[in-house]
Amino acid sequence: MPAQYDAVVIGAGIIGTAIAFALSKNGWHTLVADPQPGAGQGATSSSLAMVRTQYSTREGTALAWEGFHCWQDWSAFLDLDTDEPIAPFHPAGVLTFKTPNNGFLKHQLEFSRELGIPYEEWPLSKLQRTFPDWDLNTFGPPVLSDNPRFGTNSKEELRSVFFPKGGYCPDPQLAAHNLQRAAQQHHAEFRFGCAAQAIHADNGRVTGVTLSNGEKISCQIVVNAAGPHAEAISALAGLAQAHKIKTRVIQHETVHVRCPQAASADHTPIMLYDTDIGSYVRADTGENILIGSVGAQDEVELPVDPDDFDRNLSTQAIEPLYRLAQRIPTLGIPNTLSGVADLWDVSDDWIPIYDRTDLAGFYVAIGTSGNQFKTAPAVGELMTALINACENGKDHDHEPVTFRLTRTGHTIALDFFSRNRQPNPASSLSVLG
Numbered sequence: 001m002p003a004q005y006d007a008v009v010i011g012a013g014i015i016g017t018a019i020a021f022a023l024s025k026n027g028w029h030t031l032v033a034d035p036q037p038g039a040g041q042g043a044t045s046s047s048l049a050m051v052r053t054q055y056s057t058r059e060g061t062a063l064a065w066e067g068f069h070c071w072q073d074w075s076a077f078l079d080l081d082t083d084e085p086i087a088p089f090h091p092a093g094v095l096t097f098k099t100p101n102n103g104f105l106k107h108q109l110e111f112s113r114e115l116g117i118p119y120e121e122w123p124l125s126k127l128q129r130t131f132p133d134w135d136l137n138t139f140g141p142p143v144l145s146d147n148p149r150f151g152t153n154s155k156e157e158l159r160s161v162f163f164p165k166g167g168y169c170p171d172p173q174l175a176a177h178n179l180q181r182a183a184q185q186h187h188a189e190f191r192f193g194c195a196a197q198a199i200h201a202d203n204g205r206v207t208g209v210t211l212s213n214g215e216k217i218s219c220q221i222v223v224n225a226a227g228p229h230a231e232a233i234s235a236l237a238g239l240a241q242a243h244k245i246k247t248r249v250i251q252h253e254t255v256h257v258r259c260p261q262a263a264s265a266d267h268t269p270i271m272l273y274d275t276d277i278g279s280y281v282r283a284d285t286g287e288n289i290l291i292g293s294v295g296a297q298d299e300v301e302l303p304v305d306p307d308d309f310d311r312n313l314s315t316q317a318i319e320p321l322y323r324l325a326q327r328i329p330t331l332g333i334p335n336t337l338s339g340v341a342d343l344w345d346v347s348d349d350w351i352p353i354y355d356r357t358d359l360a361g362f363y364v365a366i367g368t369s370g371n372q373f374k375t376a377p378a379v380g381e382l383m384t385a386l387i388n389a390c391e392n393g394k395d396h397d398h399e400p401v402t403f404r405l406t407r408t409g410h411t412i413a414l415d416f417f418s419r420n421r422q423p424n425p426a427s428s429l430s431v432l433g
C-alpha cells in the first residue's frame with residue numbers, strides 16, 4: 001500500500017522548502033524528498049543570498065520587495081515554536097549605477113516609485129565622501145581584461161542610485177533548514193537521502209512518486225523544485241522539453257578576497273551592483289568581500305551537467321575581480337583565488353517558471369536564473385495560491401490567477417511566470433532579472 005500524502009515536493013532547496021512550508025500551513029499534507037542529507041545543500045548552499053529590489057519588470061520588482069519584507073522579519077515569517085537558531089539577515093542598502101546596459105535604471109526607478117520602494121539619487125560628492133578610495137570614473141560597458149578597452153575610462157560622471165532597503169542572509173543553508181522546521185511544525189515530512197526516481201500518472205493526471213529507497217507515494221499533486229535537476233524531473237513526468245520557455249544549467253562563480261576599501265567610510269553596510277564594470281559585491285566576514293559577475297562583453301556561459309561538474313574555479317572566475325580593481329585601485333589580486341563554483345538553472349529570459357503543466361497536478365517552480373533566493377518565501381505563498389486555484393478548477397492557462405502579495409499589498413498576474421510565455425522583452429537577460 002503506497003503512503004498517502006496530498007502533495008510531494010521534489011527538492012529541499014530554498015524554493016522547495018518555502019513551498020512545503022506554505023502548502024503545509026495551508027492544510028496540504030506534504031512530503032519533501034531530496035537526495036542530499038539535509039535542506040538547502042544544493043545551489044542554495046552557495047548563494048550570496050543578496051536581497052535587492054532592482055528588477056527590470058514590475059512583477060520581478062514586486063516579488064523581490066515582498067521577499068525583502070519576509071527576510072527582514074525572518075523570525076515572524078517562520079513563527080517557530082522552539083528557540084532554535086534562525087538564519088541571520090543583515091540589512092544593507094544597494095548601491096547601483098545608471099548605465100546604458102540597465103537602461104539608466106529608467107524602469108527600475110519607475111517600478112520603485114509605483115511600488116513604494118525608497119531610493120536616493122546620490123550626487124558624485126556623496127559617493128566620493130562615502131567611498132574615498134574609489135575611482136569614480138566610468139569604465140563601461142564592461143569588458144574582459146584582455147580587451148584593449150579594459151581599464152580605460154570615459155571621464156563621464158558616474159550616476160549612482162542608492163536603495164536603502166535590502167540586505168543579505170549569510171547562511172542560506174540554515175534559512176532552508178528553518179523553512180524545513182517551519183513546515184514540519186505544520187506536519188510536513190522530509191525524506192533526505194532519497195531522490196524522486198519515477199513519477200506516476202493516470203489518465204492525464206499525476207498519481208504518485210517512487211523514491212530511490214523504493215518507497216511508493218500516492219499523492220494529489222507534485223511540485224518540481226529540483227533547481228538544476230528540474231529538467232530531469234520534468235522528463236520523469238513525460239514533460240521533457242515540453243514548455244515554450246526552456247531552461248539550461250550553467251556554472252556561476254563567486255570569489256572571496258580581503259578588501260577593507262570596499263566598506264563605506266562610516267561603515268554603513270552597502271551591497272554594490274556595479275553595472276558600469278559588471279561586478280557585484282557584498283561583505284563577508286571581517287574585511288573580506290564576495291564578488292561575482294553581472295555580465296561583461298565576451299564573457300562566456302559555462303554550460304554544465306548538474307551530475308558531473310567541476311567545483312574548481314574556472315579561469316574566468318578572476319575577471320569580475322580584475323574589473324573591480326578598476327573601481328577600487330588598491331584592491332590586491334591574490335595569486336591563488338578562493339571562492340565557490342555552483343549552478344544556476346537559467347530560463348530563456350532569466351525569469352523563473354512558476355506554473356502548472358500539461359500533466360494535471362504536476363507543477364513547476366524552476367528556472368530561478370541566479371536571482372530567486374530573495375523571493376523564495378513569497379514564492380512558496382505564490383505557488384500555494386496557484387495550486388489551490390488550479391486544483392479548485394481554475395483554468396490558469398486561459399484565465400490567469402492573480403496573486404496578492406500580502407505584506408506589500410501589490411498584485412501580480414501569474415501568467416507573467418508562464419511556462420508557455422513569449423520570452424519577456426523587458427528582461428535584462430541577465431542575473432539582474
Ligand SMILES: Cc1cc2nc3c(=O)[nH]c(=O)nc-3n(C[C@H](O)[C@H](O)[C@H](O)COP(=O)(O)OP(=O)(O)OC[C@H]3O[C@@H](n4cnc5c(N)ncnc54)[C@H](O)[C@@H]3O)c2cc1C
Nearest residue numbers: 011013014015042043044047048049050196227368373374
Ligand atoms: C553562487 C550563487 C550566488 C547566488 N546569489 C544570489 C543572490 O545573491 N540573491 C538571490 O536572490 N539569488 C542568488 N542566487 C540564486 C539562488 O540561490 C537560487 O535561485 C536558489 O537557491 C535556487 O533554489 P532551488 O531550491 O531552486 O535550487 P537548489 O537549492 O539547487 O535545490 C534543488 C534541490 O533539488 C534536489 N534534487 C535534485 N534532484 C532531485 C531528485 N531526483 N529528487 C529530489 N530532489 C532532487 C537537490 O538535491 C537540491 O537540494 C545565487 C546562486 C548561486 C549559485
